[in-house]
Amino acid sequence: MMEKQLAKKVCFIIIIFWASCYLQSYVLFASDIQLYSSASSASADPNLQYEPTKELWALVSTLRQLQTDYYEKQALHKDKIQQIRDISQKLQADVEEIKSRENQIDKNLSEIQSDIQNLQIENEKNKSTESSALKTLEQFAAEQTEKIKDGIPYRKSDRLSRLNGISVAGQSSQGASVTEIFGRIWNFSQEELRIARSGETFTDQVDMGKGRLQYARLFRVGHQFLGYVTEQDGQTGIWTEGAGWEKAKGPIADSVKEAIEILDGTNVPKYVQLPIKMGPVNTQTKTEGNKK
Numbered sequence: 001m002m003e004k005q006l007a008k009k010v011c012f013i014i015i016i017f018w019a020s021c022y023l024q025s026y027v028l029f030a031s032d033i034q035l036y037s038s039a040s041s042a043s044a045d046p047n048l049q050y051e052p053t054k055e056l057w058a059l060v061s062t063l064r065q066l067q068t069d070y071y072e073k074q075a076l077h078k079d080k081i082q083q084i085r086d087i088s089q090k091l092q093a094d095v096e097e098i099k100s101r102e103n104q105i106d107k108n109l110s111e112i113q114s115d116i117q118n119l120q121i122e123n124e125k126n127k128s129t130e131s132s133a134l135k136t137l138e139q140f141a142a143e144q145t146e147k148i149k150d151g152i153p154y155r156k157s158d159r160l161s162r163l164n165g166i167s168v169a170g171q172s173s174q175g176a177s178v179t180e181i182f183g184r185i186w187n188f189s190q191e192e193l194r195i196a197r198s199g200e201t202f203t204d205q206v207d208m209g210k211g212r213l214q215y216a217r218l219f220r221v222g223h224q225f226l227g228y229v230t231e232q233d234g235q236t237g238i239w240t241e242g243a244g245w246e247k248a249k250g251p252i253a254d255s256v257k258e259a260i261e262i263l264d265g266t267n268v269p270k271y272v273q274l275p276i277k278m279g280p281v282n283t284q285t286k287t288e289g290n291k292k
Contacts, residue, residue: 151241154195
């Protein structure tokens with residue numbers, strides 16, 4: 001739009017310029033004719049002198065002013081054209097820079113999209129691995145729950161709570177992540193390993209049968225041995241896998257009392273014979289058999 005206006009102005013100035021040139025030529029030509037006529041008259045009348053008319057000089061002055069204005073405007077137009085060229089070159093450089101940035105952004109976007117696709121693939125793999133790990137952890141928790149229920153009656157509620165994440169209110173945690181479940185099972189395993197390689201004595205109530213409970217001093221060795229001596233009448237008993245609590249008599253009763261004394265620190269450490277069930281175990285299946 002600006003170029004069209006500029007072209008119109010240039011055309012107008014050119015027309016004025018040609019008109020002024022034409023008028024100037026005409027004036028000069030008219031002046032020559034008048035001078036020639038004056039000269040002729042002067043030759044006829046020596047006392048007669050030529051004087052240009054006011055209108056002719058006014059026209060010449062106007063044409064000269066137009067010519068001066070034309071050159072001034074032309075100089076201004078040249079300056080403006082040069083400014084426009086400079087701005088155009090700067091804008092062209094800006095356009096090239098923007099195109100370069102656009103290409104770099106497109107490249108970065110392509111890389112980001114590729115990374116997103118790779119992350120989506122990895123995410124699917126992680127979900128598959130997470131699902132498999134969750135299934136394994138749940139299977140392990142179910143197996144250990146059964147072993148705790150069938151094993152020695154030693155702090156079963158605490159151990160099951162640690163394994164299955166049962167809250168104080170007795171409600172199992174739902175919607176736990178694999179990380180939380182793994183952390184819980186890890187803590188459970190660490191505690192079970194501590195129990196397996198340790199022994200202790202403690203006081204608790206023992207079921208004497210028919211709903212009768214008595215306080216007794218109990219001892220534990222790993223996950224294998226659990227025995228008691230009642231505080232009231234000194235009865236002894238030992239827990240047997242598959243049978244539960246059984247009263248101990250003779251040498252077994254003496255071994256239970258000696259074990260409690262050794263763990264309490266009231267007797268010197270020594271070997272104590274206690275019954276234990278042993279048998280071959282297939283690590284891929286369940287226990288094939290037991291013998292006493």
